[in-house]
Amino acid sequence: MLPGRFTAMRKVFLLFIILLPAGSAAQNVGPFDTEGLRSLLGNRSDTVYVVNFWATWCSPCVKEIGYFEELHRADNPLLKVVLVNLDFPNQVEQRVQPFIRAHDLTAPVVNMTEMDYNKWIPLVDEDWSGAIPATLIFSAKGTEFIGTEIAREALFETIASFNSK
């Protein structure tokens, strides 16, 4: 009788610790616009900003999103990751929030609400077509724009090169 109850309790306890982090960690995606982008890009300090543009419907974006999450989880005080989501704002509840939960993303995600993309695309890079994935890395020391998919090693090396600049 006792061992049975113990097992049941342990199961409930295990279930509790499995569900708790996933349930409570799901962040709320905030709206983002041209002004928000302008102010983000104005942060020129020792901190290296890694800004990734992505969408849930973009499969190469989804493939590499884990690298950015990994960077964020490294908890480096001089590194900030921002994931700029380009799903339509009316898809945030249906698609983006469930994606964040499913991938357990803790890196901050914002959703671009300025739908006239030509207003903000040139702020990121003059020559960017708006194709995603795209990643902008910058600090006071410089700017690196990657308008394509990026391999994990290449991403980490590019960031490391900022630290040694």
Place this chain on the structure above:
Amino acid sequence: MKKLLLLSVFLIGLSVTVSAQLAPGDAAVPFTLKNVDGKMVSLSDYQDQKGMILVFTCNPCPFSKAYEQRIIQLHKKFAASGYPVVAINPNDDIASPDDTFEKMQARSKEMNFPFPYLKDVTQDIYKAYGATRTPHVFLLDNKNGTFRVAYIGAIDNNAMDERSVSEKYVEQAIRALEKGNQPDPAQVKAIGCTIKARR
């Protein structure tokens, strides 16, 4: 003079390699592609039209979906006055399994497309035009039997919400042509998904 010549040869070479995209004013590239009804459709079939709204688009891209109704409306609005829509799906079947010919047929039927929806099987046509996005519009102007590119780019300036559109680029371009003017802007960056090339 010789230096200048060399420089211009260099610059021409550069512009060809950097951007293969057609520019406003360029002659349109002829095409003959299979429509969802099984028949072949050619640019030359449209000789008696004033122009053509050529749209590279596809089935699954959220931007293409968001614009489907607006592309239908463009056709309904302008086909009668000589600017019909012709849609071309440029995506590779393997890279984008939702863009097979059968799925194009299904989508065309479901949405009741009043215009041809052609498959760029070899992917030569989208490359010749330099299309990169879905949707990506090339508005063609028929000048004495020669189709020329009059406008390239986005349909309007709000993909998600038609009611928030403040610039109807394609409509404005057609109205300019109708008045005998060149569209201004003649080019606006197209916003959408990347075209899926064969790997």
